[in-house]
Amino acid sequence: MMQAMFNQKGATFSVDIVADPAAREFIEAHTATLDESFSKVDMSEKMRRRLSRSNYIFSGMKTFHELHEAFPSMFDENGNRKSFERFLKDVRSIDQTYNVNYLRAEYNFVNASARAAAKWESFAEDGDRYNLQYRTQSDDKVRPEHAALNRVTLPPSDPFWEEFYPPNGWNCRCSVVQVLKSRYPTTPHDEAMGLGEMALQRDTKGIFRFNPGKQEKAIPDYNPYTIRRCRDCDIAQGNSGKLVASIPDSELCQACRIVREMQDYYSEIPVSNGKVRIHTTHGVAEAKENISIARYLAEKYGYSIDLLPNPDNQKSADSYNHTLGYEQEYKVNSTPTKSAIDKELRKAARQASHIVLRIDSSISLEELTRGIRGRVSQSDIQEVTIIWGGKDIALSRETILSDDFKMQQEDFA
Known part of the structure; x- marks a missing residue:
């Protein structure tokens, strides 16, 4: 200085x-x-x-x-x-x-x-x-x-x-x-x-x-x-x-x-690929997890992502993906139950219709499937991207609500 x-x-x-x-x-x-x-x-x-x-x-x-x-x-x-x-x-x-x-x-x-x-x-x-x-x-x-x-x-x-x-x-x-x-x-x-x-x-x-x-x-x-x-x-x-x-x-x-x-300022987060910026008024409590998710997506796919301001008394998404052209809400699951998945998606749906959910628990694929399908059927969620064990899969609303939807291990191979 x-x-x-x-x-x-x-x-x-x-x-x-x-x-x-x-x-x-x-x-x-x-x-x-x-x-x-x-x-x-x-x-x-x-x-x-x-x-x-x-x-x-x-x-x-x-x-x-x-x-x-x-x-x-x-x-x-x-x-x-x-x-x-x-x-x-x-x-x-x-x-x-x-x-x-x-x-x-x-x-x-x-x-x-x-x-x-x-x-x-x-x-x-x-x-x-x-x-x-x-x-x-x-x-x-x-x-x-x-x-x-x-x-x-x-x-x-x-x-x-x-x-x-x-x-x-x-x-x-x-x-x-x-x-x-x-x-x-x-x-x-x-x-x-x-x-x-x-x-x-x-x-x-x-x-x-x-x-x-x-x-x-x-x-x-x-x-x-x-x-x-x-x-x-x-x-x-x-x-x-x-x-x-x-x-x-x-x-x-x-x-x-x-x-x-x-x-009212964005600062850049160091990434090896793509671009991630965070606003000075982004939520303090969730910044660490959101930076981790944004960095993962940017480095894997070359996305340009902004972690957005978190205005008081207003619903707002965590991020805007400039590459994909829409807002995304980030959530992390740490409890291995269907109800925990439902709770995270229910909160996320209030902020954006495109959700990124990182799994940090030992939840079974059956419970994960039930949690996702149940909440998507009751909301306007258009897409859920699941990050699990360093792998990810983007699931459209149509896929999730189809009769044969079922999460499988090979989805994260």
């Missing part, structure tokens, strides 16, 4: 460097590191995608700041360009600050935010049936101002939770739990708000006044790499904030715009 910036001509920083392939790769790696902090946290796929998107924006803006801060180090005291070796040596402290010191706190914050967001999803399912209670770790490490919030009890619909739902600072360990209304008295709203204001009195910029579950973001729009008005505008405007004070507003807004546009 620093090499890419060093290769830029001229003595003026160019915001476009954020879109350089090397910078993109760095942003994606930084995003993946933050995403890893909640990889084992149970939550909906929709929430996971939303949190990952906020991590991407955050990583992009952080990268912009790191590059902007490093740029002056390219020139010596006489305004002459340094050698790359000298430049790299001079910016090591910047790298240490951003990608070790800051990253540690950011990783912990994203983990806390994600766990809190997952809890909020669960709380939302029950509405105001239960109250929520603020809890600290009750040890000597708890900040006194946070300790004052311990046992604050309010219904989920109370506005208190929009501002003071944890985490309430870097390395905050506070949490929220559901409690029975009959067991704990409700805290008066004004009293709770006063305690909240006291808890965040050091947060003079209000960076931590957000609810990751309601906003579906691991990091708020206003953070150390943006400005206050970013709360209300997708493309940040204004001129405030400690880390951005020396950066012209137009550059900050340009960087924000570029980073957001980069989210």
Whole structure:
């Protein structure tokens, strides 16, 4: 990434460097590191995608700041360009600050935010049936101002939770739990708000006044790499904030715009034949299996395949096969039963009429035949491609519904 910036001509920083392939790769790696902090946290796929998107924006803006801060180090005291070796040596402290010191706190914050967001999803399912209670770790490490919030009890619909739902600072360990209304008295709203204001009195910029579950973001729009008005505008405007004070507003807004546009982006997956690309918003949980299936098909048949965006609240196929000219939904069977095959095909049929089903179980050919035929007869599935043991066969709807349809071992010889 620093090499890419060093290769830029001229003595003026160019915001476009954020879109350089090397910078993109760095942003994606930084995003993946933050995403890893909640990889084992149970939550909906929709929430996971939303949190990952906020991590991407955050990583992009952080990268912009790191590059902007490093740029002056390219020139010596006489305004002459340094050698790359000298430049790299001079910016090591910047790298240490951003990608070790800051990253540690950011990783912990994203983990806390994600766990809190997952809890909020669960709380939302029950509405105001239960109250929520603020809890600290009750040890000597708890900040006194946070300790004052311990046992604050309010219904989920109370506005208190929009501002003071944890985490309430870097390395905050506070949490929220559901409690029975009959067991704990409700805290008066004004009293709770006063305690909240006291808890965040050091947060003079209000960076931590957000609810990751309601906003579906691991990091708020206003953070150390943006400005206050970013709360209300997708493309940040204004001129405030400690880390951005020396950066012209137009550059900050340009960087924000570029980073957001980069989210709508395909990256290539290495394959020995054909072509596979994956969209930045492809489903996180299913990406590994889908890449494996797409790679198999591309390398065997030379297909050109895109793993598609996974938009919220919309039905969408996993892939578009440019060579064949239609969308395909990918599924993996890991349970050796007819009902498991039926379940996977039933879900797949909601997304596309062409299905690719990889068998990772020891299901019998008889059970596989029954599962495929039964579900195809009850749906609009036009084709099912079975991948099994490194072999595959494409079955048309007509073939599957024919009287003599029967999966045989020689189909995968």
